[in-house]
Amino acid sequence: MPVIAVKDLSKVFGKNIKQSLKLLDEGKKKDEILKETGDTVGVNRASFEVEAGEIFVIMGLSGSGKSTLIRLINRLIEPTEGSVTIDGENLATMNKDDLRRVRREKLSMVFQKFGLFPFRTILENAEYGLEVQGMPKQEREEKAKKALDLVGLGNYVNQYPEQLSGGMQQRVGLARALANDPEVLLMDEAFSALDPLIRKDMQDELLELQQSMQKTIIFITHDLDEALRIGDRIALMKDGSIVQIGTPEEILVNPANDYVERFVEDVDRSKVLTAENIMKRPETINIEKHGPRVALERMAEEGISSIYVTDSKRNLKGYVTADDASAARKKEIRDLKEILKTNVPTVERDKPMQEIFELIYDSPVPIPVVDNGKLVGIIIRGSVLAALAGESEVLNNV
Amino acid sequence: MFDFIPQIPLADWVDAATNFITSTFSFVFNPIRNQFGDFMSWTASQLSAIPPFVIVILVAVCAFFITGKRIGLAAFSVVGLILIDNQGLWDQLMSTFTLVIIASLLSIIIGVPVGILMSKSKTAEAIILPILDFMQTMPAFVYLIPAVAFFSIGMVPGVFASLIFATPPTVRFTNLGIRQVSTELVEAAEAFGSTGSQRLFKVELPMAKKTIMAGINQTVMLSLSMVVIASMIGAPGLGRPVLSALQRAQAGPGFVAGLSIVILAIIMDRFTQNIYKK
Numbered sequence: 001m002p003v004i005a006v007k008d009l010s011k012v013f014g015k016n017i018k019q020s021l022k023l024l025d026e027g028k029k030k031d032e033i034l035k036e037t038g039d040t041v042g043v044n045r046a047s048f049e050v051e052a053g054e055i056f057v058i059m060g061l062s063g064s065g066k067s068t069l070i071r072l073i074n075r076l077i078e079p080t081e082g083s084v085t086i087d088g089e090n091l092a093t094m095n096k097d098d099l100r101r102v103r104r105e106k107l108s109m110v111f112q113k114f115g116l117f118p119f120r121t122i123l124e125n126a127e128y129g130l131e132v133q134g135m136p137k138q139e140r141e142e143k144a145k146k147a148l149d150l151v152g153l154g155n156y157v158n159q160y161p162e163q164l165s166g167g168m169q170q171r172v173g174l175a176r177a178l179a180n181d182p183e184v185l186l187m188d189e190a191f192s193a194l195d196p197l198i199r200k201d202m203q204d205e206l207l208e209l210q211q212s213m214q215k216t217i218i219f220i221t222h223d224l225d226e227a228l229r230i231g232d233r234i235a236l237m238k239d240g241s242i243v244q245i246g247t248p249e250e251i252l253v254n255p256a257n258d259y260v261e262r263f264v265e266d267v268d269r270s271k272v273l274t275a276e277n278i279m280k281r282p283e284t285i286n287i288e289k290h291g292p293r294v295a296l297e298r299m300a301e302e303g304i305s306s307i308y309v310t311d312s313k314r315n316l317k318g319y320v321t322a323d324d325a326s327a328a329r330k331k332e333i334r335d336l337k338e339i340l341k342t343n344v345p346t347v348e349r350d351k352p353m354q355e356i357f358e359l360i361y362d363s364p365v366p367i368p369v370v371d372n373g374k375l376v377g378i379i380i381r382g383s384v385l386a387a388l389a390g391e392s393e394v395l396n397n398v
Numbered sequence: 399m400f401d402f403i404p405q406i407p408l409a410d411w412v413d414a415a416t417n418f419i420t421s422t423f424s425f426v427f428n429p430i431r432n433q434f435g436d437f438m439s440w441t442a443s444q445l446s447a448i449p450p451f452v453i454v455i456l457v458a459v460c461a462f463f464i465t466g467k468r469i470g471l472a473a474f475s476v477v478g479l480i481l482i483d484n485q486g487l488w489d490q491l492m493s494t495f496t497l498v499i500i501a502s503l504l505s506i507i508i509g510v511p512v513g514i515l516m517s518k519s520k521t522a523e524a525i526i527l528p529i530l531d532f533m534q535t536m537p538a539f540v541y542l543i544p545a546v547a548f549f550s551i552g553m554v555p556g557v558f559a560s561l562i563f564a565t566p567p568t569v570r571f572t573n574l575g576i577r578q579v580s581t582e583l584v585e586a587a588e589a590f591g592s593t594g595s596q597r598l599f600k601v602e603l604p605m606a607k608k609t610i611m612a613g614i615n616q617t618v619m620l621s622l623s624m625v626v627i628a629s630m631i632g633a634p635g636l637g638r639p640v641l642s643a644l645q646r647a648q649a650g651p652g653f654v655a656g657l658s659i660v661i662l663a664i665i666m667d668r669f670t671q672n673i674y675k676k
């Protein structure tokens with residue numbers, strides 16, 4: 001069962017909400033509705049489910065409705081329509097007391113500009129969520145300290161936020177959210193205010209924490225690289241609507257439409273593409289049936305200078321080069337085994353392209369992709385380069 | 399011009415309203431006048447009974463610490479207060495001080511909650527803002543008239559007039575300070591499940607503190623100016639020698655009394671400023 005289920009969730013800002021909703025029903029776009037009614041569509045019929053332990057990323061350009069959507073989830077913004085269900089309870093319709101209870105026990109939020117209280121110490125900031133629950137001082141201090149230790153700030157408890165760097169301040173924000181031990185973490189562009197290096201560190205740290213915490217995280221970003229790095233699944237937003245939901249790979253390899261494609265265009269693909277996405281069908285010969293002669297013919301046909309050798313079950317045995325094969329033919333050698341070269345690095349289907357790039361650089365032959373020892377494809381240098389350059393023709397749709 | 403419109407008896411109406419309020423609520427006004435008046439006179443006389451040098455030292459020590467252990471304000475206070483004593487105006491100083499403190503305290507007690515109410519409700523803001531404008535732009539003297547009608551003469555009507563005149567800045571700045579708290583902090587308070595009062599006391603008021611204190615500083619200064627004017631309706635204090643010097647065209651005594659007021663104003667201003675800078 002999903003932890004959070006969002007169903008047909010909409011938010012219209014303005015005064016002619018009924019009319020605007022009707023126009024949305026008719027399939028009118030955000031800018032048309034703005035023209036006709038003066039209302040701004042913040043979020044338009046968003047639906048998705050987030051499973052326990054998942055990092056669900058919501059991505060989109062500025063103004064696409066990400067912040068509105070995440071605030072509809074903990075009802076900092078009142079939904080116009082639709083439901084947000086957490087553990088079977090509908091947040092959108094519950095009364096104030098229940099809402100407060102859910103916020104205290106199940107949902108915590110991390111803010112873009114950290115949202116720390118400047119007049120409270122780091123410890124007091126981390127305690128806030130527990131304090132409003134009325135937890136006794138000693139107990140909440142203990143929990144807050146633990147959370148601060150978790151993010152590596154155990155030694156800063158008595159400092160004030162302004163004394164800390166941006167990255168450290170956001171760690172406090174994270175600790176404050178974790179101190180409650182919530183089921184769900186809502187993170188609105190939590191790392192966007194940080195400079196790039198610190199940002200990478202924070203992403204790594206979040207992933208590392210997530211290994212042990214297994215929280216359900218809804219993470220917002222406008223940065224595709226970030227989304228690809230940390231997201232288990234990504235939802236892409238445009239003009240208030242979700243246009244595609246999928247794993248990082250699905251989004252990259254099968255953009256649902258032009259908008260997604262344009263978004264995806266300038267991403268550094270080497271980070272998410274794997275061997276499988278760029279491999280080609282291999283030319284092979286069978287060690288049990290063929291000799292150097294057939295090998296030479298095949299290579300001549302395909303215009304290649306080496307060929308991979310398998311057995312009848314397609315288990316990879318090695319490769320032979322054209323030079324070795326023609327020398328063998330002259331010497332009347334019949335058995336491929338005598339000229340078989342076996343010192344070849346292999347990769348699995350899910351090897352990230354970045355690492356393949358290093359291998360292929362000093363390999364004289366294409367890199368074989370194997371699955372349980374069976375040859376399933378080869379990667380040539382040209383397709384790696386093309387994929388890096390963003391040419392989608394070289395990509396296999398998976 | 400416009401002779402065809404008969405004169406509207408606005409003044410008569412206000413008179414009637416004032417008379418009505420005076421007679422109807424005399425059961426409220428009279429005890430206030432008596433009890434509260436007695437309390438203030440008593441406070442002023444207690445203060446006057448303290449030997450001046452004790453007060454001078456006390457003020458100097460407070461000034462020293464409140465300004466972050468700097469000597470400036472402390473030195474100024476010592477010289478200024480001794481000068482006032484030297485001019486024979488010590489008792490008047492104590493009366494004025496009592497009036498200002500009590501008037502300011504009342505202004506704050508009323509002003510801060512009203513400001514909070516305003517910050518929480520657009521309707522309240524829309525209603526209260528024009529009233530504040532009215533209260534502040536009406537010449538201060540005008541308030542003395544109903545004050546006298548309600549409370550006769552003396553300290554109590556002075557405090558009443560001062561309340562009307564000096565409360566607006568505290569209200570305004572409290573409202574402003576709370577509305578200025580960044581959305582993200584308010585959202586943080588809400589997102590972690592704060593109740594309304596937790597949000598107010600744990601986040602909004604601490605964040606608005608400096609702004610509110612700036613309003614209180616203005617309130618104290620306005621109270622002081624009103625309390626001086628209130629000598630016209632018999633409030634004791636430093637305003638009296640100014641008034642009598644004015645009536646007799648005596649520049650010297652008038653200047654001395656005026657200077658004493660300025661000294662008190664500077665000391666009170668710096669004190670309240672330094673409290674909110676912290």
Ligand SMILES: Nc1ncnc2c1ncn2[C@@H]1O[C@H](COP(=O)(O)OP(=O)(O)O)[C@@H](O)[C@H]1O
Nearest residue numbers: 013040041042061062063064065066067068069
């Ligand atoms: N309080 C509001 N009142 C009116 N319009 C709003 C409000 N908040 C957001 N919007 C509008 O809703 C749209 C989505 O905004 P937002 O969710 O902040 O986008 P993002 O976080 O993706 O940048 C924008 O067009 C924005 O102008």
Ligand SMILES: [Mg+2]
Nearest residue numbers: 066067068189
């Ligand atoms: Mg945003």
